Amino acid sequence: MEIAQRAASGRKRMSRAEREQQILGVAEEVFATRGYQATSMDDIARRVGLSKPMLYEYFGSKEGLLLACLERVRRELLEATTSAAAANAGDPERQLHDGLLAFFRFGEEHKQSWALLRTESAVVGAGLDTELEGFRTQQAEFTEEMLRVALPNTDPARLEAFAEAIIGACERMALWRENRPEITPERVTEHLMALIWPSLSAEVAAAHRAYPASHDQG
Amino acid sequence: MEIAQRAASGRKRMSRAEREQQILGVAEEVFATRGYQATSMDDIARRVGLSKPMLYEYFGSKEGLLLACLERVRRELLEATTSAAAANAGDPERQLHDGLLAFFRFGEEHKQSWALLRTESAVVGAGLDTELEGFRTQQAEFTEEMLRVALPNTDPARLEAFAEAIIGACERMALWRENRPEITPERVTEHLMALIWPSLSAEVAAAHRAYPASHDQG
DNA sequence: CCAGTAGGCTACTACTAGTAGGGTTACTTA
DNA sequence: TAAGTAACCCTACTAGTAGTAGCCTACTGG
Numbered sequence: 001m002e003i004a005q006r007a008a009s010g011r012k013r014m015s016r017a018e019r020e021q022q023i024l025g026v027a028e029e030v031f032a033t034r035g036y037q038a039t040s041m042d043d044i045a046r047r048v049g050l051s052k053p054m055l056y057e058y059f060g061s062k063e064g065l066l067l068a069c070l071e072r073v074r075r076e077l078l079e080a081t082t083s084a085a086a087a088n089a090g091d092p093e094r095q096l097h098d099g100l101l102a103f104f105r106f107g108e109e110h111k112q113s114w115a116l117l118r119t120e121s122a123v124v125g126a127g128l129d130t131e132l133e134g135f136r137t138q139q140a141e142f143t144e145e146m147l148r149v150a151l152p153n154t155d156p157a158r159l160e161a162f163a164e165a166i167i168g169a170c171e172r173m174a175l176w177r178e179n180r181p182e183i184t185p186e187r188v189t190e191h192l193m194a195l196i197w198p199s200l201s202a203e204v205a206a207a208h209r210a211y212p213a214s215h216d217q218g
Numbered sequence: 219m220e221i222a223q224r225a226a227s228g229r230k231r232m233s234r235a236e237r238e239q240q241i242l243g244v245a246e247e248v249f250a251t252r253g254y255q256a257t258s259m260d261d262i263a264r265r266v267g268l269s270k271p272m273l274y275e276y277f278g279s280k281e282g283l284l285l286a287c288l289e290r291v292r293r294e295l296l297e298a299t300t301s302a303a304a305a306n307a308g309d310p311e312r313q314l315h316d317g318l319l320a321f322f323r324f325g326e327e328h329k330q331s332w333a334l335l336r337t338e339s340a341v342v343g344a345g346l347d348t349e350l351e352g353f354r355t356q357q358a359e360f361t362e363e364m365l366r367v368a369l370p371n372t373d374p375a376r377l378e379a380f381a382e383a384i385i386g387a388c389e390r391m392a393l394w395r396e397n398r399p400e401i402t403p404e405r406v407t408e409h410l411m412a413l414i415w416p417s418l419s420a421e422v423a424a425a426h427r428a429y430p431a432s433h434d435q436g
Numbered sequence: 437c438c439a440g441t442a443g444g445c446t447a448c449t450a451c452t453a454g455t456a457g458g459g460t461t462a463c464t465t466a
Numbered sequence: 467t468a469a470g471t472a473a474c475c476c477t478a479c480t481a482g483t484a485g486t487a488g489c490c491t492a493c494t495g496g
Contacts, residue, residue, distance in 0.1 A: 016443080040482085042483075053444080056484090061485080062484065121336050161391060168387045169386045172387075195383055199414060259454085260453090279453080
């Protein structure tokens with residue numbers, strides 16, 4: 001009877017790694033479409049074709065499951081932007097441009113993953129020493145590093161501020177163009193570049209005037 | 219007995235308007251410090267010194283209560299930024315500068331209110347036609363309008379994009395400087411202005427070259 | 437062929453959002 | 467001053483969900 005039931009419902013034994021990925025896929029979809037709060041663990045379990053205690057076995061808590069989903073998405077996003085930028089080492093303008101473009105393309109091509117990131121605030125602040133926080137920090141640090149290369153003589157605090165500002169601008173713009181198919185990733189990148197690049201170029205000159213030695217002679 | 223109990227617990231009749239404000243004050247504090255999810259309606263009711271059904275009488279649901287809190291905060295923030303900018307009509311640079319400064323000062327002076335806005339995503343998307351959505355839109359429109367005056371010949375879509383980018387930058391920077399007392403509102407404003415104002419100035423010139431007539435002769 | 441372990445389950449508990457239905461106080465109107 | 471009424475407020479419930487206890491079962495290696 002039990003065996004028949006299991007066979008009928010299509011449940012099958014799986015290795016831990018497989019199951020984890022399967023669960024993450026389902027959870028990502030459900031969290032993204034229905035929202036974190038409106039989704040119950042029973043619901044996810046049912047869709048996976050598994051019982052609730054298994055979710056707890058693998059992810060510890062509902063928050064832990066969301067965290068795992070977010071970590072996966074953040075890693076993908078970081079990977080997409082860094083590799084796009086890395087392809088243009090030595091040309092700061094193109095580096096920045098292509099990094100931004102990769103960001104907006106990611107939002108377009110992985111709408112569901114992107115939507116998930118909006119639920120991030122539901123869990124940020126809970127555990128600040130999580131791996132997720134690490135990816136968030138890395139995204140900021142990577143941006144900052146890119147700016148440091150372009151503006152070698154600029155006040156470090158200012159570089160940090162610029163990096164945060166750019167990331168904030170990206171996030172909000174990605175949200176803004178979500179329901180506007182006419183605003184392509186290319187166009188929104190162009191807008192953002194128009195807003196910041198002339199300033200950054202000017203900053204190079206200003207920093208250069210402030211500390212000419214290190215650049216001319218170093 | 220019932221009367222004695224009520225007197226002992228300090229409960230007192232109040233007009234609806236008074237109670238609403240009292241509840242909003244308590245809810246704002248608790249939501250901001252503990253987070254939306256971790257807060258129970260029973261908890262808020264206990265702190266107010268009232269029973270749970272009254273909260274539902276006044277605000278309909280837990281989400282409704284959060285929404286009411288957020289609306290109040292958004293209104294205050296919008297009021298702060300618009301009035302700061304309005305004081306400098308005719309000088310776009312100062313207008314923008316003072317608007318940003320007012321934003322960051324608001325974050326500093328109303329830490330609790332600002333922290334609350336981070337829970338916004340818990341409720342945004344639920345009801346998009348709420349009053350809250352109205353305030354969010356107004357903030358963007360106000361910024362856009364300010365830019366339109368400064369850059370009269372710029373593509374409207376670009377203005378919209380700039381406004382969204384600036385607001386996104388503000389929000390993220392406010393978050394960033396939350397735990398850094400050394401980064402004053404003045405400094406963060408200066409950083410952001412350094413990132414965008416040179417570009418905006420250049421944009422004036424570019425748009426001017428593109429459509430000189432309307433500016434020179436209109 | 438027989439442990440041992442890893443994957444899995446049913447059946448609970450505790451807590452919280454939201455409601456039903458009724459009591460009490462203050463203000464109005466005669 | 468005495469209904470009458472409306473607004474404020476309560477206790478005591480229901481429904482549903484996060485999380486757990488304790489047991490079962492299928493594959494693995496000897």
